[in-house]
Amino acid sequence: MADKIKLFVNGEEVEVEAGKNLIDAVGAVGIEIPHLCYHPALGADGNCRMCLVGIEDGRPPLVPACKTPAQEGMKVLLDAEHIKKIQHDVMEFELINHPIDCPVCDQAGECKLQDYYMSCDQKPSRMTVPQVTKNKKMDFGGGVIHDQERCVVCGRCVRFLRQITKTGELGIINRTDDARVNIFPGRPIDNRYGINVVDLCPVGAMTSSDFRFKQRVWFLKKASGVCHGCSKGCSITIDHNKEKNKDDIIYRFRPRFNGQVNGYFICDEGRLSYKSENENRLTAAFIGKVEREISDVLTAAKKELEMSKKAVFLISPDASLEQMVAVKALAAKLGATLSGYSDGYIKKGDGDDYLIQDDKAANRQGLLLLGIDTTKESFEKAVSEADLFVNFASDLSRSYEQDALTKLLTGKKTIVCATHESAFNGQATITIPVRSYSEYSGSVINCDNILQRFEKAVTKNNELLDICEVAAEFGCPLQTPAEAYAELQQVIGMLKEYQPATIPAEGLNLNDSEAANVTA
Amino acid sequence: MGAKVKTIERRGSTLTERIYLIEIFKGMARTLRHLVRNLRDNKKLLVRHYPEVQPEIPARWRGRHRLTKHDDGTVKCVACFMCQTNCPAECISITAKERLDDKAEKMPASFNINLLECIYCGYCVEACPLDAIRMDTGIFSVTDNNRQSFIIGLEELLTTPGAYSEEDYKKGGA
Numbered sequence: 001m002a003d004k005i006k007l008f009v010n011g012e013e014v015e016v017e018a019g020k021n022l023i024d025a026v027g028a029v030g031i032e033i034p035h036l037c038y039h040p041a042l043g044a045d046g047n048c049r050m051c052l053v054g055i056e057d058g059r060p061p062l063v064p065a066c067k068t069p070a071q072e073g074m075k076v077l078l079d080a081e082h083i084k085k086i087q088h089d090v091m092e093f094e095l096i097n098h099p100i101d102c103p104v105c106d107q108a109g110e111c112k113l114q115d116y117y118m119s120c121d122q123k124p125s126r127m128t129v130p131q132v133t134k135n136k137k138m139d140f141g142g143g144v145i146h147d148q149e150r151c152v153v154c155g156r157c158v159r160f161l162r163q164i165t166k167t168g169e170l171g172i173i174n175r176t177d178d179a180r181v182n183i184f185p186g187r188p189i190d191n192r193y194g195i196n197v198v199d200l201c202p203v204g205a206m207t208s209s210d211f212r213f214k215q216r217v218w219f220l221k222k223a224s225g226v227c228h229g230c231s232k233g234c235s236i237t238i239d240h241n242k243e244k245n246k247d248d249i250i251y252r253f254r255p256r257f258n259g260q261v262n263g264y265f266i267c268d269e270g271r272l273s274y275k276s277e278n279e280n281r282l283t284a285a286f287i288g289k290v291e292r293e294i295s296d297v298l299t300a301a302k303k304e305l306e307m308s309k310k311a312v313f314l315i316s317p318d319a320s321l322e323q324m325v326a327v328k329a330l331a332a333k334l335g336a337t338l339s340g341y342s343d344g345y346i347k348k349g350d351g352d353d354y355l356i357q358d359d360k361a362a363n364r365q366g367l368l369l370l371g372i373d374t375t376k377e378s379f380e381k382a383v384s385e386a387d388l389f390v391n392f393a394s395d396l397s398r399s400y401e402q403d404a405l406t407k408l409l410t411g412k413k414t415i416v417c418a419t420h421e422s423a424f425n426g427q428a429t430i431t432i433p434v435r436s437y438s439e440y441s442g443s444v445i446n447c448d449n450i451l452q453r454f455e456k457a458v459t460k461n462n463e464l465l466d467i468c469e470v471a472a473e474f475g476c477p478l479q480t481p482a483e484a485y486a487e488l489q490q491v492i493g494m495l496k497e498y499q500p501a502t503i504p505a506e507g508l509n510l511n512d513s514e515a516a517n518v519t520a
Numbered sequence: 521m522g523a524k525v526k527t528i529e530r531r532g533s534t535l536t537e538r539i540y541l542i543e544i545f546k547g548m549a550r551t552l553r554h555l556v557r558n559l560r561d562n563k564k565l566l567v568r569h570y571p572e573v574q575p576e577i578p579a580r581w582r583g584r585h586r587l588t589k590h591d592d593g594t595v596k597c598v599a600c601f602m603c604q605t606n607c608p609a610e611c612i613s614i615t616a617k618e619r620l621d622d623k624a625e626k627m628p629a630s631f632n633i634n635l636l637e638c639i640y641c642g643y644c645v646e647a648c649p650l651d652a653i654r655m656d657t658g659i660f661s662v663t664d665n666n667r668q669s670f671i672i673g674l675e676e677l678l679t680t681p682g683a684y685s686e687e688d689y690k691k692g693g694a
Contacts, residue, residue: 002569024570101625103598103600103649103650104598104624104626213616213617213618214616216600216605218605219601219605243613245613256559
């Protein structure tokens with residue numbers, strides 16, 4: 001724990017962490033200092049002047065909070081008349097040339113200008129001269145659309161592309177009311193983290209071409225999720241909404257701050273991976289190619305399991321820990337071989353040294369921790385000896401060509417639990433649709449051994465079965481999520497101190513004390 | 521405008537009234553008189569010949585909705601969803617799309633109002649920042665024989681004209 005210091009805000013004593021600037025320090029105890037250009041990941045720039053606060057008995061008496069380290073005994077003034085006047089004046093200044101097109105602006109509802117207008121300004125404009133007009137709807141490339149009129153020239157986007165991605169596509173050109181953010185001619189935003197500037201932008205100057213006009217943000221329901229795009233497992237907020245008479249769908253993923261995993265950002269690929277949660281989903285159960293009621297299909301699948309002499313289970317490396325222990329317990333009970341073979345999930349050379357990983361499976365560490373075999377040899381050997389193959393949502397098309405897969409599974413009954421439509425499903429004896437990761441809650445372990453819990457976000461009109469529920473139907477000893485979690489606590493010692501609801505939002509770092517605790 | 525109040529004298533306490541029969545015959549005579557009068561000439565009848573004769577609807581009365589247009593005939597609505605947000609009955613559903621004619625950035629791709637769910641409260645009109653939705657069509661009777669036809673779309677909302685002059689509408693307090 002960092003050292004604590006005491007200082008005064010508006011005459012009241014508060015205890016804050018040492019070594020931070022005033023915005024972060026008092027922000028952590030719930031006192032917000034208005035700011036536009038400062039962002040914790042990008043450092044203080046001090047250009048917006050919105051965070052000016054008074055320091056009683058200080059020299060100088062007026063300082064930008066973003067550039068001022070919190071110090072013991074500091075007397076910070078926030079609600080003094082002259083500070084309020086500064087905030088009001090800065091807001092008035094920012095709004096001189098702002099188009100105030102909130103009705104058509106996607107940022108409306110999560111816009112700092114709107115928030116600060118309500119908290120600091122609330123006055124009509126006094127300007128009588130025409131506003132400076134600039135370019136609107138400029139395609140900056142990389143899925144970013146820029147509106148120069150809305151821009152407050154805080155430079156967050158410019159600093160992000162210079163400091164974080166180190167690509168520097170954006171710059172601020174010209175000065176005063178002619179200052180505007182722009183790309184260099186013919187050099188659009190071209191990096192794998194570019195859409196983060198949309199989140200960073202405190203106003204509606206940067207909007208995502210993907211989310212543009214899809215939904216007003218106040219309709220969106222938020223759920224904390226974990227991106228399943230690669231083994232980094234970035235913390236995300238899943239914004240979804242069920243419109244009247246329609247199905248619950250996801251509109252966007254946004255990064256959720258997690259100091260242990262992804263910081264404030266996520267990659268563009270992960271951000272847009274929400275689409276696969278909405279599209280091409282498998283929703284109906286099949287026996288052969290005939291669509292049947294899910295109850296009939298489960299009965300048929302149970303019969304197949306009873307009849308089989310030797311079965312092989314394949315579990316997806318994207319499955320949650322709860323699903324893995326459930327399937328493992330089922331395999332142990334039925335005497336089936338369990339494999340986690342998923343070499344196809346690894347895209348060699350795709351990762352970088354920031355967030356993106358080669359391994360596109362969200363929970364491979366979970367497979368290893370539970371001692372589930374992942375080698376190709378043992379998987380193929382087991383399949384060749386078996387008469388029944390049960391696939392729990394693993395995407396085999398990533399590892400096999402269609403022909404090779406058909407050859408491997410010739411003469412064997414196959415039961416497929418799948419989240420998405422795929423050519424492989426059509427060949428299966430029995431196909432059971434199951435939920436994808438936005439539709440169940442669970443925990444996954446990322447490539448750095450950090451266990452994160454995510455919550456169920458989407459509830460479809462036609463609720464599918466979870467893999468845990470399918471396993472329970474098949475006779476798994478762990479019938480409820482609570483039992484699966486209890487089993488998990490046996491395997492991962494650190495979890496003994498936590499209930500699903502009490503696992504911290506930033507996750508548990510299993511590296512800390514885990515080596516000794518892992519029993520499996 | 522206050523309602524006209526007419527105080528009616530309480531009756532029924534005199535002797536002739538308490539005998540009943542006399543009053544009953546008086547009443548029947550009056551009915552007969554009305555019948556004869558109306559048979560001879562029905563001009564003074566206090567009944568509206570609906571639907572041949574339509575009632576006069578004041579400009580501020582909230583009738584069926586319409587979407588207004590710019591002078592050049594393009595849609596005023598910018599699909600800001602304020603009406604949908606404000607609608608207590610959740611009867612409005614809009615989808616937005618990019619607008620390419622430089623009037624605005626955004627316009628409705630579809631704009632559906634379910635008239636069976638609408639409670640005609642006028643909150644959508646109040647929420648609209650552009651005076652793009654109005655309830656001044658004067659249409660008070662919305663009838664049909666299947667549910668689907670009560671969901672009116674962009675086309676129908678845009679083609680329905682307002683029933684009043686701009687002046688009269690503004691006078692209504694809009």
